[in-house]
Amino acid sequence: MKLTLIAPPEGEGGKPVVRMPVAPPAVEYLAGLTEKVAPNVEIKLIDANREKIAWDSLDSDLVGFTFFTLHAPWVYRNSDYLRKRGVKTIFGGIHTTVLPKEAMEHADAIVIGEAEGVWKEILTDAANNRLQRVYHGYRLPLDNLPHPKTDLLKPFYNIRSFFTSRGCPHHCIYCSVRNFFGDTVRHRPIDEVVNEVASSKQRFFINLDDNIWGTNINRSIELYKELSKNIRRKWWIGQADLVTVQHKRGEELLKWGRKAGLIMVTVGWESNNPITLNEFKATNKQGKNRKEAIKKIRDAGIDVSLFIMLGSINDTLDDFKRALDICDELNVAAFTSLLTPLPGTELYDLYDKYIFHDLAWDRYSFNRALFQHIDKDMTVENRERALLDLRKEIFTLPRIFKRIRHLPIKGFPMAHLSSLAYQCTYGRFIVKYSESLLSPQ
Ligand code: B12
Numbered sequence: 368m369k370l371t372l373i374a375p376p377e378g379e380g381g382k383p384v385v386r387m388p389v390a391p392p393a394v395e396y397l398a399g400l401t402e403k404v405a406p407n408v409e410i411k412l413i414d415a416n417r418e419k420i421a422w423d424s425l426d427s428d429l430v431g432f433t434f435f436t437l438h439a440p441w442v443y444r445n446s447d448y449l450r451k452r453g454v455k456t457i458f459g460g461i462h463t464t465v466l467p468k469e470a471m472e473h474a475d476a477i478v479i480g481e482a483e484g485v486w487k488e489i490l491t492d493a494a495n496n497r498l499q500r501v502y503h504g505y506r507l508p509l510d511n512l513p514h515p516k517t518d519l520l521k522p523f524y525n526i527r528s529f530f531t532s533r534g535c536p537h538h539c540i541y542c543s544v545r546n547f548f549g550d551t552v553r554h555r556p557i558d559e560v561v562n563e564v565a566s567s568k569q570r571f572f573i574n575l576d577d578n579i580w581g582t583n584i585n586r587s588i589e590l591y592k593e594l595s596k597n598i599r600r601k602w603w604i605g606q607a608d609l610v611t612v613q614h615k616r617g618e619e620l621l622k623w624g625r626k627a628g629l630i631m632v633t634v635g636w637e638s639n640n641p642i643t644l645n646e647f648k649a650t651n652k653q654g655k656n657r658k659e660a661i662k663k664i665r666d667a668g669i670d671v672s673l674f675i676m677l678g679s680i681n682d683t684l685d686d687f688k689r690a691l692d693i694c695d696e697l698n699v700a701a702f703t704s705l706l707t708p709l710p711g712t713e714l715y716d717l718y719d720k721y722i723f724h725d726l727a728w729d730r731y732s733f734n735r736a737l738f739q740h741i742d743k744d745m746t747v748e749n750r751e752r753a754l755l756d757l758r759k760e761i762f763t764l765p766r767i768f769k770r771i772r773h774l775p776i777k778g779f780p781m782a783h784l785s786s787l788a789y790q791c792t793y794g795r796f797i798v799k800y801s802e803s804l805l806s807p808q
Contacts, residue, residue: 368494368718371411371427379732383416383443390524393433399513404487412519429493436462439728443473456548464520465711479505509555531560537652540713544577552582565597574605581608591623604631610654621667630782636673639689668778671703687753698773704733755801762794
């Protein structure tokens with residue numbers, strides 16, 4: 368049987384954006400899972416952010432799409448087209464799981480939740496032409512997981528990924544992860560993670576965990592110790608909370624994290640506005656002294672970038688200015704976005720009465736104002752313009768070089784080089800991209 372797995376283009380409206388350096392994780396992982404549970408299946412992977420697809424001649428018995436909310440319209444359009452040609456399609460992932468009825472209108476089959484427990488059955492059903500409409504995945508322990516198949520996607524990717532756990536202990540209302548992975552955090556056996564990273568040809572990785580150290584500090588320290596013993600000249604980045612580094616073992620965690628190749632973390636700063644932070648239920652993960660925590664991480668030789676979301680009902684235009692001020696005060700860069708009420712989140716329910724429900728899912732790109740604001744100055748235009756201006760200011764060359772100069776020598780050279788590379792490439796991309804979104808089509 369011929370199986371094709373497709374990762375959608377990253378841009379709004381299904382337009383490919385820049386050459387993303389990261390290989391799309393889900394399709395490579397599912398290819399590894401396929402090889403494990405159905406080794407006779409012929410697998411083809413397509414990264415639609417890099418490759419144009421000839422939908423008329425795509426030769427496959429089953430086509431699988433992995434996607435987030437913003438990719439849904441592009442996936443639905445092309446899956447509808449394939450099905451008219453008699454090609455079977457299957458969907459999985461976060462958006463499909465939170466809106467199964469909508470997804471089923473555009474696919475022959477869908478998987479709700481995690482695929483590991485049902486993938487073998489699905490491939491057997493597909494091979495015998497008895498695909499069911501819905502498969503309910505379930506949360507299995509994370510032992511003996513397959514390694515991603517990294518020899519199918521062409522051409523070269525600078526960065527690949529690994530994950531060591533599923534789930535996050537925090538309750539942020541805008542995040543989709545908790546509903547997807549459940550209230551409990553599951554961990555992969557440390558030796559299996561170390562084996563996967565050590566055996567990979569890749570040098571740079573994203574650790575996909577939603578919280579690279581906040582799920583269990585003792586386990587994180589053990590993991591980093593084993594990684595530092597077994598991997599050489601390999602580096603990785605990840606996302607994390609700030610409360611964990613304020614734990615009494617915080618310094619030890621950072622020391623071993625650095626030795627294990629950790630060179631940058633993106634932390635959920637979320638907002639400078641305490642009312643908004645409370646509204647987001649994102650206060651706990653900050654700990655008592657979050658500025659001190661960021662200094663502690665950088666002093667350990669690990670660069671920091673902030674996640675900041677702007678435009679909540681409690682925000683004003685001043686909050687965009689305050690976001691720039693905190694980046695300057697802490698000498699860090701930031702991923703800034705407009706608050707996006709994703710389906711299936713508590714935030715979506717809370718903002719339901721404000722949301723512009725006529726907007727398509729591909730506007731849920733974190734670059735758009737998607738709801739009516741109660742502050743008269745926080746118009747859609749003003750919010751989107753303020754985001755662009757903020758991104759421009761954050762990534763000016765003088766600011767980028769000032770941040771590199773302030774990075775402690777302990778991280779030299781990898782933390783400095785990766786920080787320069789990330790700030791110059793992502794910075795230039797996100798400004799050009801935001802400008803393109805605001806310029807008349
Ligand atoms: C890696 C990642 C990224 C990477 C890579 C993206 C890519 N090309 O895939 C980068 C950093 C680029 C990224 C960017 C963004 N991301 Co992101 N990202 C993730 C992250 C951390 C891991 C996803 C992943 O690949 N996991 C590894 C794979 C193996 O696991 P999996 O996808 O869960 O797959 C399993 C099941 O879902 C299922 N499955 C999944 N797909 C399919 C397909 C089929 C056919 C089948 C059968 C099964 C199946 O089977 C798998 C095994 O069980 C998730 C958080 C999370 N924990 O899920 C957020 C997440 C997916 N991202 C999210 C968002 C919102 C974004 C951004 C919009 C954020 C922003 N501010 O801009 C951008 C958008 C980028 C863009 N333009 O597309 C949200 C999506 C929510 C939603 N409803 O859409 C998530 C859930 C984070 C969150 N906290 O809510 N992201």
